[in-house]
Amino acid sequence: MALVLALLPLATGGSAHYLRLLTLMLVHMAYAVAFNLIFGHTKQLFLCLGALAGASAYVSVVLARELHLSPWLTMPAGILVAGALGALFSYVSVRRGLGTIFVGIVTLAFSLIFQNVILGLRDLTNGETGIVTRDLGASVLQRAPSSYYAFLLLLVASLVLYDALMRSRLGVAFRALSDDELTAELAGIDVARCKVAAAGVGSALVGAVGALYAYFSGLINPSVYSLVAVDIAVLITLLLGGLGTRLGPVLGGAAFAIIEELVRPFGQLNVLVYGALLIVLFVAFRDGLVAVPGRAAAALLALRRAGG
Amino acid sequence: MLPILIDGVVQGLQLSLLAVGITLIYGLGGVLNLAHGQLAIVGGVAAALLIGGGVNAVAACVLGVLGAGLLALVVDRSLLVPAYRAHGEERLLLGLVLTLGLSLLIDGYLNYQFPNTALTLRLPVPSVNLGGFRVRSASIGTSLIAILAFLVLLGFLRRTLVGKAVRSIIQNEVGAELCGIDATRTRTLIVVLSGMLAGLAGVAQGLFSSLGTEMGVEFTILGLIVAVVGGVRSINGTLVAGVLLGIVNAFASYYVGTYLAFIILLLAAMITILVRPSGLLAYWT
Numbered sequence: 206m207a208l209v210l211a212l213l214p215l216a217t218g219g220s221a222h223y224l225r226l227l228t229l230m231l232v233h234m235a236y237a238v239a240f241n242l243i244f245g246h247t248k249q250l251f252l253c254l255g256a257l258a259g260a261s262a263y264v265s266v267v268l269a270r271e272l273h274l275s276p277w278l279t280m281p282a283g284i285l286v287a288g289a290l291g292a293l294f295s296y297v298s299v300r301r302g303l304g305t306i307f308v309g310i311v312t313l314a315f316s317l318i319f320q321n322v323i324l325g326l327r328d329l330t331n332g333e334t335g336i337v338t339r340d341l342g343a344s345v346l347q348r349a350p351s352s353y354y355a356f357l358l359l360l361v362a363s364l365v366l367y368d369a370l371m372r373s374r375l376g377v378a379f380r381a382l383s384d385d386e387l388t389a390e391l392a393g394i395d396v397a398r399c400k401v402a403a404a405g406v407g408s409a410l411v412g413a414v415g416a417l418y419a420y421f422s423g424l425i426n427p428s429v430y431s432l433v434a435v436d437i438a439v440l441i442t443l444l445l446g447g448l449g450t451r452l453g454p455v456l457g458g459a460a461f462a463i464i465e466e467l468v469r470p471f472g473q474l475n476v477l478v479y480g481a482l483l484i485v486l487f488v489a490f491r492d493g494l495v496a497v498p499g500r501a502a503a504a505l506l507a508l509r510r511a512g513g
Numbered sequence: 514m515l516p517i518l519i520d521g522v523v524q525g526l527q528l529s530l531l532a533v534g535i536t537l538i539y540g541l542g543g544v545l546n547l548a549h550g551q552l553a554i555v556g557g558v559a560a561a562l563l564i565g566g567g568v569n570a571v572a573a574c575v576l577g578v579l580g581a582g583l584l585a586l587v588v589d590r591s592l593l594v595p596a597y598r599a600h601g602e603e604r605l606l607l608g609l610v611l612t613l614g615l616s617l618l619i620d621g622y623l624n625y626q627f628p629n630t631a632l633t634l635r636l637p638v639p640s641v642n643l644g645g646f647r648v649r650s651a652s653i654g655t656s657l658i659a660i661l662a663f664l665v666l667l668g669f670l671r672r673t674l675v676g677k678a679v680r681s682i683i684q685n686e687v688g689a690e691l692c693g694i695d696a697t698r699t700r701t702l703i704v705v706l707s708g709m710l711a712g713l714a715g716v717a718q719g720l721f722s723s724l725g726t727e728m729g730v731e732f733t734i735l736g737l738i739v740a741v742v743g744g745v746r747s748i749n750g751t752l753v754a755g756v757l758l759g760i761v762n763a764f765a766s767y768y769v770g771t772y773l774a775f776i777i778l779l780l781a782a783m784i785t786i787l788v789r790p791s792g793l794l795a796y797w798t
Contacts, residue, residue, distance in 0.1 A: 250609070305606055309545075310738070311783055313737070315783070317731075317734055318779045318780065322776060325772030437617065473624045473625040474622075474625045477617065477621025478621070479621070480614045480616070480619075481614065481618060484611055484614035484618075487610045487611065487614070488607075
C-alpha cells in the first residue's frame with residue numbers, strides 16, 4: 206500500500222494542483238491514524254485535535270523565528286508539547302473518572318483557550334493575521350514532490366508505530382478495554398496507564414502532523430487549526446474509514462479527500478455537507494469503508510446459497 | 514466596583530438563560546445538545562429579520578422564540594430518535610455526535626445565507642439612571658427576561674403536574690414510566706421548551722449587541738460550560754454558576770483585558786469540572 210501511495214504522484218502527470226490534493230489527503234490520513242489511537246481504541250473523545258496540532262505548530266514556528274533555529278530542531282519541541290498536553294488531559298480525566306462527555310467538554314474548552322491564547326499573544330503570533338513560515342528554513346516541505354514524500358514518510362512511520370503498539374502488550378490491553386473497561390481492569394490491566402499512553406502517543410502524532418503542515422502551508426493562523434478545519438474533518442475521516450482498524454484511517458482519508466474536492470464549489474455550504482455527513486455516518490455507517498468488502502462478500506455468499 | 518459587579522450579574526443572567534436549556538435536555542433526555550447556541554442564533558436572527566421586514570418588534574421577538582422551539586420540535590422527532598433508542602454511554606455519544614452534526618448544518622446554512630452580517634434588533638435602548646449609575650435599559654430588559662424565565666420555569670417544575678412528571682423522569686426514567694408517565698411525550702415537551710429558551714437567550718442577546726451568524730459555536734460552548742459547572746442536572750445550579758462566571762468574567766475583563774479574561778473564565782470552568790463533577794456522575798454511574 207505504501208508503494209501505491211509512493212507511486213501516486215506519477216499518476217498526476219506533474220499537475221501541481223493534484224499533487225497538492227494528494228498531499229492534503231496524506232495529512233488527513235496521518236491525523237486519522239493518530240485520532241484512531243485516542244478515540245478508536247480507547248474511546249477518549251478529544252475535541253481539541255486542532256488545538257494540539259496548532260500548539261505544536263506555533264511552538265515550533267515561534268521558536269524557529271524568535272531564536273533563529275532550524276525548524277527541524279524546533280519541531281520535536283512542538284511534538285513534545287502536544288504529546289504532553291494530550292497525556293495530561295487523559296491523565297486528569299482518567300484520574301477524575303470523567304465520562305466521554307466530560308472529556309469532550311474539557312477538551313472543547315481547551316480548543317477555545319488555545320484560539321484565545323493565540324489571539325491574545327499578538328506580539329509572538331501576529332493574532333489573526335498569522336505567521337508566514339516560508340523563509341524559516343524548511344524548504345523541503347514547501348517544494349512540490351518532496352513535501353508529498355515527507356508526509357508519506359510521516360504516515361508510514363505512524364502506521365509502523367501503530368502496528369508495533371497493537372502487537373505489543375499494550376495493543377492486547379486496548380482490545381480488552383475497548384470491549385469492557387471494568388472487566389479489563391478486573392483482569393489486571395492498568396486501564397489508566399493504557400489510556401494515558403494512547404492519548405500521549407496519539408497527541409504527539411497529531412502534533413507532528415500539525416508542525417509539518419505549518420511549513421507546508423506557508424502560513425499559519427488560528428483558523429488553520431480551528432475545530433471545523435481539523436477536528437471535524439478528522440472525525441469524519443475516521444468514521445468514514447472505520448473506527449479502531451488499521452486500514453480505516455487510510456481509506457477514510459482517501460474518501461474524505463475526494464469528498465472535500467467535491468464540496469469545494471459549494472463554498473460556505475461545505476460546513477453543512479460535513480454536518481450531514483457526520484450524522485449519516487454515525488447513524489448508518491458506523492463500521493466504515495473497511496467493513497464494506499466483508500459485507501459484500503457475505504451478501505454474495507447469501508445470494509449464491511439462495512440461488513444454489 | 515459596583516458597576517462592574519452589576520455588569521457581571523447582567524452577563525451572568527444572560528449566560529444562565531443560555532445554559533438552562535442544555536441542563537433541561539441533558540437532565541431529562543441524556544442528550545448533551547451541542548447545537549444549543551445555534552438554536553439561540555436561529556431565534557435571534559429570525560427576530561432580527563422579521564423586524565427588518567417591518568413586523569412589530571414584540572411580535573417579531575415572540576415569533577423568533579417560537580421559531581427556535583419549532584426547530585427543536587423537528588430535531589426531537591427526527592434527528593434525536595436514534596439517540597433515544599440507545600442507552601447509557603452509547604446514548605451520550607450518539608447525542609453528542611448527532612447534535613455536533615446539527616450544529617454544523619445550522620452554521621453552514623446561516624453562514625451561506627447571511628455571510629459576514631451582523632444583525633441587530635434595532636430597538637431604541639436608551640440608558641437610564643439607576644441609583645447614581647448609568648445603566649443601559651437593554652441590560653435591565655435582558656436581566657428581567659432571564660429572571661422571569663427562571664421564575665416561570667421553576668414554578669412550572671414545582672407546581673404543575675407536568676412539571677412534577679418532568680422531575681420524576683430526571684430522577685428515574687424507568688420508575689417514572691412504571692408510574693404511567695409518558696416519557697417520550699414529556700421529553701418532546703422539554704426539548705421544545707429548551708429550544709424556546711435558547712431562542713429567548715438569542716433574542717435577549719440581540720437586544721444589546723449584534724448577532725453574527727458565526728457566534729453559535731461560542732454560545733454553545735459558553736452554555737455547556739455554565740451548565741456543566743452548575744452540575745448539569747440542577748436548574749438552580751445553572752443559575753448560580755452562570756451568575757458566578759459572569760461576575761468572574763466582568764472583573765477579569767476589567768483588570769486584565771478581554772482575551773485573558775476569556776481564558777481565565779475557561780480555566781475556571783475546566784477546574785470546576787475537574788474538582789466537582791458531581792451532579793452528572795452521580796446520575797450516570
